[in-house]
Amino acid sequence: MNQDIFVVIEHLQRKVLDISFVMLAAARQLANSTGGNVTAVLLGFNAQGLAGNLSADIVLYVDQPALAEFTSDAYQKILAGLIQEQAPRAVLFGHSSIGMDIASGLSAKLSLPMVSSCHSFSDDGKYVSQICGGKIMAEGMLPGPTVLVSMVPGGYKAEQGQSSQAPALTNVPAPALAELRVTLKQYIEPDKSDVDITKEPILVAVGRGIQNKDNIDLANDLATALGAVVCASRPVVDQGWMPTTRLVGKSGKQVKPKIYLALGISGAPEHIEGMGESDTIIAINTDPYAPIFNVAKYGAVLDLLDLAPALTEKVKGAKGG
């Protein structure tokens, strides 16, 4: 066993995802407390170039055609061998569509402990996880000898995990992958026919508090008055009340408008991931403990169904006057 911190680099369509840099920043802090190195683990095919700006002491690179794009089966097989052989102190995965496909499976396969939803590490090397929709934090010692950790964004800035100097890269031989049970057929790009919410300066966002499809009109009226566009959190899209092109959050768009007016959105970490960087966040929610108030600049504990019509009228009045 060594004291190194491994980071499983996430990339799609030949682009390193931001969570990878966030994890490298987290790994650096953790490595400072363990006294080990930060090791980026890059799996790909002709993808050495992706290592260029990773802030790591070393990059372990595995090159195989089956690793060109992420699939759970191939990644898991390669990583199982690597983790077993190298026995680092910790392996960081994204709490993401890639990392969550493989981290807990590896925990079961290798009988290693797993800590999920880790937001940050303390200076003395404890994990701090964000659970219950961002309402509760849990802290504790990282179990050993090797722990697998899935990281949520928010605890570190991506820039902290980037470097202008390319790290040393070591090619790691791995057995050829055969009989894979999961294969990538194709990518389907997002629909571009709808308005692009990432380019709008003012967004009126609706969440579960909107209650039903008819009430979307209240948000539309307000948006029209403000010269804004309506977007939504996951539950609203899952209900089919808004199209996926308007989805903000982890599996939707990342937006950074001048004003983000969140109506009836609790602010689960998956949503904050998509709008936390907005210039001014204004949140309206009936739950005074809603985590959205922790990122908002202004807030009000109020039913959006009461506020929206009143605000629409006042905005119209202000514009008319």
Next chain:
Amino acid sequence: MKIAVPVKFVPDLVEELTIAPGGSALDTTWLRLIISEFDDHAVEQAILLKEHVGGQVTVLTIEAEGSDDFLFTAAAKGADQLIKFTGDFSNSNNHALAHVYADLLKLVQPDLILTGVQAHNDLDGPVGPLLAEYLGLPYVGYVAGITVSADHVVVRKEYAGGLIAEMELKLPAVLGIQAAEQPPRYVAYSKIRQVMGTAKIEERAVASLDTGGTVEVSRMFLPEVAERATMLEGAADQIADRLVSIFRELGTL
């Protein structure tokens, strides 16, 4: 096609969550449990598949307040077999839960196992990939859309930014459901009551739990907020007035 849906119950986030006196766990005195939202979508997706391609749906849960109601509701939606594990689950975690489910699913031998992609209180990783590994099956999560063929499924896996990956898995397989193709259906209480008279919940006693994957929590706390929102007080009208002046200050009106 045999489809199994193992689910879990989680704290209802609509309620205020408080920390127990020991400081390292949630206070369960007034804690209300509900079905994990993603698991509810997994049940719906299973029923939709049954409606499209035929088959049998088995729903499994551990005993919790409301678990019988949940199972009967699933039956009213179209589930064929209802299984409830009984025992002491107070020290349970997802590793233990996956072991319990895997032991039974080895006997049931479903073609497809659908779980919620995550639950909001997973501290030792989501159940789906654990279960897949204990059963020696492939896993793909963040699934919103499934097409079934004879020996494989093609799923739509969601990535950030709206990108979708179409992935093919050999059956049998475990899938982590992000969203069903339709929102979970509403069932009238009269229909659930009707089902209660005919549907049977099979109980399986669990003697001991394998809690090997437990993550020790030394402290639980509410998020420390750097700067909480400036809260606007008053009735809707007054708050609307304040917001209009804020919009003005921000130069948008």
